[in-house]
Amino acid sequence: xxxxxxxxxxxxxxxxxxxxxxxxxxxxxxxxxxxxxxxxxxxxxxxxxxxxxxxxxxxxxxxxxxxxxxxxxxxxxxxxxxxxxxxxxxxxxxxxxxxxxxxxxxxxxxxxxxxxxxxxxxxxxxxxxxxxxxxxxxxxxxxxxxxxxxxxxxxxxxxxxxxxxxxxxxxxxxxxxxxxxxxxxxxxxxxxxxxxxxxxxxxxxxxxxxxxxxxxxxxxxxxxxxxxxxxxxxxxxxxxxxxxxxxxxxxxxxxxxxxxxx
Numbered sequence: 273x274x275x276x277x278x279x280x281x282x283x284x285x286x287x288x289x290x291x292x293x294x295x296x297x298x299x300x301x302x303x304x305x306x307x308x309x310x311x312x313x314x315x316x317x318x319x320x321x322x323x324x325x326x327x328x329x330x331x332x333x334x335x336x337x338x339x340x341x342x343x344x345x346x347x348x349x350x351x352x353x354x355x356x357x358x359x360x361x362x363x364x365x366x367x368x369x370x371x372x373x374x375x376x377x378x379x380x381x382x383x384x385x386x387x388x389x390x391x392x393x394x395x396x397x398x399x400x401x402x403x404x405x406x407x408x409x410x411x412x413x414x415x416x417x418x419x420x421x422x423x424x425x426x427x428x429x430x431x432x433x434x435x436x437x438x439x440x441x442x443x444x445x446x447x448x449x450x451x452x453x454x455x456x457x458x459x460x461x462x463x464x465x466x467x468x469x470x471x472x473x474x475x476x477x478x479x480x481x482x483x484x485x486x487x488x489x490x491x492x493x494x495x496x497x498x499x500x501x502x503x504x505x506x507x508x509x510x511x512x513x514x515x516x517x518x519x520x521x522x523x524x525x526x527x528x529x530x531x532x533x534x
Contacts, residue, residue, distance in 0.1 A: 275312060276302050283312050290316035293327025300331070345528050353524050356479065356517050359457050362466045378457035378464060383515075388432035388449040394420040397432050401453045431505070440483050440490050440511070447512070448505035452476060479516040485523035486511060 275285060275298055287295035296314035316327050334342075361368040361376040370376045386401035396419040403415040404426070414425055432449040452468045468476075483489055489511040493499050502508075511519060 275299055279312050281312065284315060285312045286315045286317075288317045290318045290327045291323050293323075293330045296327060296331040345525070348528060349521065349524050353521050356475065356520060359455055359466070359472055360469065361457075361459055361464065362469070363464075376459065378459045381456045381458055381463065383452050383468070384454040384456070385450045385515075386453045388451060389426070389429040390432050391417040391420060391422060391424065392428055392430070393417065393422045396420070397449075399451055399453065400426070433506075438509075439481070440509075445508075446506055448507075476515075476517065479520050481516055481519045482523050482527070483511065483519075485527050486519065487526070 275295075279285060281302070285295060285299045287293075290296065293316050296316050299312040299314040302312055314331065316324070316331065318324050318327065357380045358377045359380055361378045368376045384401070386399050388397050389400055390397050394417060396417070398418050403418055403424075404412050406412060414423055416422065417424055433446045434449040436445050436447055437443070438445055452473070454465055455468055455472060456463060456465050458464070489509065491510045492508055493502060493510075495503065507513065514522070
């Protein structure tokens with residue numbers, strides 16, 4: 273609306289703090305009202321390299337001839353790994369069944385994970401979400417240790433860690449321990465939230481990723497203003513930023529061929 277009002281078709285729109293690049297998207301989809309020239313030209317800038325990368329992806333032109341091929345590839349990938357994004361529909365703590373007595377499946381929108389911490393008094397591990405987030409989904413600055421009752425803050429606690437094997441090099445890594453605690457999923461147009469059940473946890477645990485299909489997976493992050501939190505959790509490589517479910521979907525997509533100019 274604002275771009276259409278203050279500019280003419282063919283004008284250049286500059287956004288020096290572009291973020292994810294929505295100014296560029298808006299400039300491209302202006303309504304031409306039948307005059308045949310709708311788009312404005314956008315120049316997008318940002319100090320954040322991540323922002324310019326995301327903005328560039330959103331604004332990169334796609335050939336119309338590629339769209340059908342892309343959709344075909346996505347359909348094949350969904351057929352192969354779509355089960356990773358399914359979860360049993362649960363109401364009032366019970367799995368809802370449909371025709372034939374089979375559980376109704378929802379499509380996972382996202383999974384919420386929470387870090388584990390260690391109480392400085394009793395040295396017992398607990399899940400941050402369980403003790404610090406109230407029934408209104410508000411995070412409390414102070415909370416009680418669920419084991420000894422000591423009043424705590426996040427800063428007073430140590431993060432729990434776990435030992436993993438680098439799937440590419442075989443090296444041993446100590447990383448921050450996190451637990452899936454909520455699943456948001458859809459059935460039709462309705463959204464629901466549930467705690468992961470045993471089937472959900474087993475599915476996450478048993479995802480096998482072909483890391484050889486992930487280019488640059490072993491690329492290392494550089495130390496900077498925005499990476500200190502990552503390094504505290506010993507997140508060093510590109511592959512560590514993603515959960516196994518996402519890595520499986522990405523590797524499957526890349527394995528399906530790369531004929532399109534994505």
